[in-house]
Amino acid sequence: MRFDCVITGGGLAGLIAGISLQKEGRSTAIVSTGQNAMHFFSGTFESVKEAPARLAEIFEAAGIKVHYSAGVRLMPMGTFREAELALGDVDIFPSERFASKALIVSFRGEQGFFTGFLADGLEKAGIACRLAAIDRSSGIKKIAAAVSGLLDGEDAVVLPQVFGQKDSADVEYLREAIPAKVVFAGTQPPSVPGIRTQMQLKDYYISLGGTFLQGDEVTGAHVHDGVVHSVVTRNLDSHYLEADCFVLASGGFFSKGLLATPTSVVEPVFGLDVDYPADRSEWYDPSFAADQPYMRFGVKTDVALHPMIAGESVRNLYVAGSILGATRPEFGTGAGLAIRSAFAVVDSILKP
Ligand SMILES: Cc1cc2nc3c(=O)[nH]c(=O)nc-3n(C[C@H](O)[C@H](O)[C@H](O)COP(=O)(O)OP(=O)(O)OC[C@H]3O[C@@H](n4cnc5c(N)ncnc54)[C@H](O)[C@@H]3O)c2cc1C
The missing domain is CATH 3.50.50.60 (FAD/NAD(P)-binding domain)
Structure with missing residues (x-):
């Protein structure tokens, strides 16, 4: 050939x-x-600032959503790291205190989402935390409804970064349907995004x-x-x-x-x-x-x-x-x- x-x-x-x-x-x-x-990607692009035009063109044609803003992102173990260019799943905050109260939600029976470390890290950043676990029900709508029903005055929800194997539609749906800021935190590898x-x-x-x-x-x-x-x-x-x-x-x-x-x-x-x-x-x-x-x-x-x-x-x-x-x-x-x-x-x- x-x-x-x-x-x-x-x-x-x-x-x-x-x-x-x-x-x-x-x-x-x-x-x-x-x-x-x-396959192990954190969701932020090291040493890339705003996507250059030829990269932005490729991402757009491939259906990959990215955004740029200089700030910090939440890491899987509850620490924060400086970030600039990121996939749509990953939020970049101007400072570590991105909310005043956060609800951290895991899926019952699923390992690899470090809720305890996340809570410690967020508390250190001045964010009060509460932990909850739900069943991974059959559809994204049920997950959004279950999380929304658990909210008790929290202005942020932290979920595992496990949504959207084929596209980012589920990520976007959760952000729209849950009446709080939805933040996705990394899990043990591999990385779904x-x-x-x-x-x-x-x-x-x-x-x-x-x-x-x-x-x-x-x-x-x-x-x-x-x-x-x-x-x-x-x-x-x-x-x-x-x-x-x-x-x-x-x-x-x-x-x-x-x-x-x-x-x-x-x-x-x-x-x-x-x-x-x-x-x-x-x-x-x-x-x-x-x-x-x-x-x-x-x-x-x-x-x-x-x-x-x-x-x-x-x-x-x-x-x-x-x-x-x-x-x-x-x-x-x-x-x-x-x-x-x-x-x-x-x-x-x-x-x-
Ligand atoms: C675990 C891990 C996580 C990372 N996370 C991030 C991150 O979050 N953000 C970031 O900016 N950077 C990250 N990096 C840095 C990463 O190296 C770059 O971001 C980038 O993805 C590397 O791309 P690459 O194409 O050079 O190599 P790779 O992604 O390593 O791809 C090389 C490919 O070549 C294949 N290959 C090797 N030998 C052969 C052969 N003889 N024949 C055929 N195929 C072959 C391999 O199987 C592999 O699929 C990470 C690196 C690692 C190792």
Whole structure:
């Protein structure tokens, strides 16, 4: 099979690159194994301020609702964190005291919603709390009615962030139907809004004519004289995927885009050069809570985001997303790194 571009990895970076290339009339395929970081997404986009126009356009076309305001958001354990760009499910407040009284409602028999920690955190912020539990009845209307019936002077309700696997209609309904400010707080992973967002991006990519090879894995590549000719996948076996250009968006250690052996850190598909210290004692900080050095390791790239094999640039291969680690600080961190580097790769590919 031949495409204009074959992308390894269907997380945020791979999808943004694939969508942008399809919009420009390029034929692309994305090969992606299993889950990605979006499935654990908190709902706020790190190091992204207001969505740039080309990102806003993609989100709108994909049906993804986002909003921007600088402030703080409520975290799953009742703490607050600064946030700017967020999915519609996540509120950003000007200050931690977003209400005077809050009702925290969980579902009976369901684990992973940390009501005790949430209450402690809210009390510290000056918000009086009451806990309640309801049965997860068959429909969203019954949930809204049950929560509304429990209200006793509270001006806010905190619910688990578990609504809307396919779209955000249930989130919006609860906000309209319950006569108090409805705030959604994260639960144990996976993240329902994150899964939804990844599915919306994937569906939009497919609607643009993209080929999404879900559950397949790129296991190797044919590279000669600094040019990739094809990649090999586990399921397609000897039916190599050929293309004019290739994008590697296989994520960091979490997604196995990078692997650590006892003596080295490797990029397993192409064998690309990785930026990390040779001395293993510099890979990690023994203090568990410290900012860990290995999180900064990443594939080395040149100005056009071409990686290198033994110091030689691979001219038709581009790298985007968290596999870059902290090697390209100009692209930011977290979702910001994935989005900005994906757009930069697309611009490099489309450059005449
Ligand atoms: C658990 C977790 C939670 C996070 N939460 C947030 C958050 O809330 N906000 C934020 O801003 N940032 C968050 N981040 C940072 C996150 O890395 C970025 O936001 C971004 O989603 C990363 O996207 P990516 O496409 O670079 O990589 P990934 O999302 O990791 O996607 C890479 C994909 O490539 C696939 N893959 C790997 N190797 C192959 C192969 N050989 N063949 C085919 N497919 C392959 C993987 O299976 C995976 O699906 C989080 C990161 C992690 C690990």
